[in-house]
Amino acid sequence: MTSSRRLRAARTSLVGGVAAGSLLLLASPAFAHVTVQPGTAEKGGYSTIAVKVPNEKDNASTVKVELSLDPKHPLASVMPQAVPGWEVKVEKSKLDKPLQMHGKTIEEAVSKVTWTGGKIEPGQFQQFPLSVGQLPTDADELVFKALQTYSDDEVVRWIDPSKPGGHEAEHPAPVLKLVAKGSAGTTPAKADDKAGDKAGKDSATAAAEKSSGSDTTARVLGVVGIVVGVAGAVFGVVAGRRRSAA
Incomplete structure (x- = not known):
């Protein structure tokens, strides 16, 4: 076996082991107590x-x-x-x-x-x-x-x-x-509420940023599409005139 094949085999084994470990972690129940x-x-x-x-x-x-x-x-x-x-x-x-x-x-x-x-x-x-x-x-x-x-x-x-x-x-x-x-001091319930509020705000901020990013991308793609369309139309007109002249 060449060194490159050995390297690929080692990588495959490593990925397989990590995947198997992840499955075991996901399959393990999250126990809680009374x-x-x-x-x-x-x-x-x-x-x-x-x-x-x-x-x-x-x-x-x-x-x-x-x-x-x-x-x-x-x-x-x-x-x-x-x-x-x-x-x-x-x-x-x-x-x-x-x-x-x-x-x-x-x-x-x-x-x-x-x-x-x-x-x-x-x-x-x-x-x-x-x-x-x-x-x-x-x-x-x-x-x-x-x-x-x-x-x-x-x-x-x-x-x-x-x-x-x-x-x-x-x-x-x-x-x-x-x-x-x-x-x-602060009861666990209040601490959980604060953590939940913070998590909610973080999620809302992330969602807003994602939405803003998506809007920006859509605008850019729209402008590019218009430019490409105009360029195509101009090219068609020019090509048509050349064929007529010929």
């Missing part, structure tokens, strides 16, 4: 959070979501917002140590919230809002546990604790970070 949004809230206050549940399967729907609250830090108030198409059930448990709130003694608190009756289709997600409070002041996070049931009876347990070193668990439990008052 999370609590926004991910942070202020200590000692009240907050509205949403349990975000994506459907990770392409052949089954999510039909049931169960959320167990952090037993180490019971909340006196947990109120779910109605979600169209879903029924909600709130379960309470007796507290080992009663809570004191607004001069009242709270002896039981919500321990579990369950949503049933609806469907999260493949490729979609659903948010289940909750109003919670009063958030603890002696903790840096609330750890929830979620069970996601699919229409094919598979149950995914989002209950794994965080691993040392910041490594993510296979099925991490949803976590709400608690921060000092005034340091919560």
Whole structure:
């Protein structure tokens, strides 16, 4: 085999390998987790959070979501917002140590919230809002546990604790970070909105530039066409006169 053939063969193998790798990357599913949004809230206050549940399967729907609250830090108030198409059930448990709130003694608190009756289709997600409070002041996070049931009876347990070193668990439990008052900053939702607005503006600018470029090209081609047409007409007239003269 000559050196040029070897070079072409090497290039072909390289292109084939890159193409195969690209196909594998495109074929790999983009996994998402059950999370609590926004991910942070202020200590000692009240907050509205949403349990975000994506459907990770392409052949089954999510039909049931169960959320167990952090037993180490019971909340006196947990109120779910109605979600169209879903029924909600709130379960309470007796507290080992009663809570004191607004001069009242709270002896039981919500321990579990369950949503049933609806469907999260493949490729979609659903948010289940909750109003919670009063958030603890002696903790840096609330750890929830979620069970996601699919229409094919598979149950995914989002209950794994965080691993040392910041490594993510296979099925991490949803976590709400608690921060000092005034340091919560911009919520992820607002940050996403800003990013989305910027992306939208960039897209609009790109589209305008593309449209402007296309208009300019069309004008140039139109002028060239007119010039060519005029030149052709002149050439025809001149040629006709020469034939007549001959």
